[in-house]
Amino acid sequence: MSERGRFITFEGPDGGGKSTQLEHLCRRLEHAGVVVLPTREPGGTPVGRELRAMLLVPDRAPLAPEAEALLMCADRAQHVAEVIRPALSAGMVVLCDRYTESTLAYQGFGGGVDLASLQAVAEFATGGLTPDLTVLIDVDVRLGLERRRKAFRAGEGEFNRIDRRRLDYHQRVRNGFLSLALREPERFLVVDGALAPEVISDQLWERVAALVGVRAEIPRLL
Ligand code: TMP
Numbered sequence: 001m002s003e004r005g006r007f008i009t010f011e012g013p014d015g016g017g018k019s020t021q022l023e024h025l026c027r028r029l030e031h032a033g034v035v036v037l038p039t040r041e042p043g044g045t046p047v048g049r050e051l052r053a054m055l056l057v058p059d060r061a062p063l064a065p066e067a068e069a070l071l072m073c074a075d076r077a078q079h080v081a082e083v084i085r086p087a088l089s090a091g092m093v094v095l096c097d098r099y100t101e102s103t104l105a106y107q108g109f110g111g112g113v114d115l116a117s118l119q120a121v122a123e124f125a126t127g128g129l130t131p132d133l134t135v136l137i138d139v140d141v142r143l144g145l146e147r148r149r150k151a152f153r154a155g156e157g158e159f160n161r162i163d164r165r166r167l168d169y170h171q172r173v174r175n176g177f178l179s180l181a182l183r184e185p186e187r188f189l190v191v192d193g194a195l196a197p198e199v200i201s202d203q204l205w206e207r208v209a210a211l212v213g214v215r216a217e218i219p220r221l222l
Helices: 018-031 046-056 065-089 100-110 115-126 141-153 167-183 197-212
Strands: 006-011 036-040 093-097 133-138 188-192
Touching: 006 018, 006 065, 006 100, 006 197, 018 036, 018 093, 018 133, 018 197, 036 065, 046 065, 065 093, 065 100, 065 115, 100 115, 100 167, 133 167, 133 197, 141 167, 167 188, 188 197
Parallel strands: 006 093, 006 133, 036 093, 133 188
Antiparallel strands: none
């Protein structure tokens, strides 16, 4: 359990709609009078934004898989120290777009970096800070990547260096997320990213309202 506030992370393959859901949840919690801090990885701090460019901008110098993993964890260490822990200590509800499970799924299951080593580095980076709830928005990888590509062509969002990897990489990432969720069924809420956004939003709300201790009747703001 996280100090005084509540720590909720959003995970899943690209194009599942997690950033949209995070935004909606944020607004609904605010409507219920909760002090919320939305943030993301990589890039939730000034240093993190520099790391994000090194990691994700397509024409940057190539990174060895282990270097990519360590930079993701460096971003997280800074983010936990500078943003997440202070917010939790102040009693806020922190909604974080990606966290440790992304490193395990992308760099571990996807990129083949040794999982036990990754887990040890992630533990070191976060000082063992574990989310109270991890929402996994699962989506078929073809569907997810197609959504990302379409949005990018329409001038929204990015189609970054990791999005551009092969389909089998993304398939391993998706399976990785699902197997991580099976290991900790209490902490994970797995939702189907192919469902209508309103349906997903309601599934999340039921669980989050109970966790945060607010009335479930607050209306959906979609
Ligand atoms: P997003 O902000 O659109 O989710 O993009 C972040 C990208 O970075 C996404 O493709 C997943 C990837 N990523 C990792 O590979 N490992 C990590 O630890 C994190 C946080 C993100």
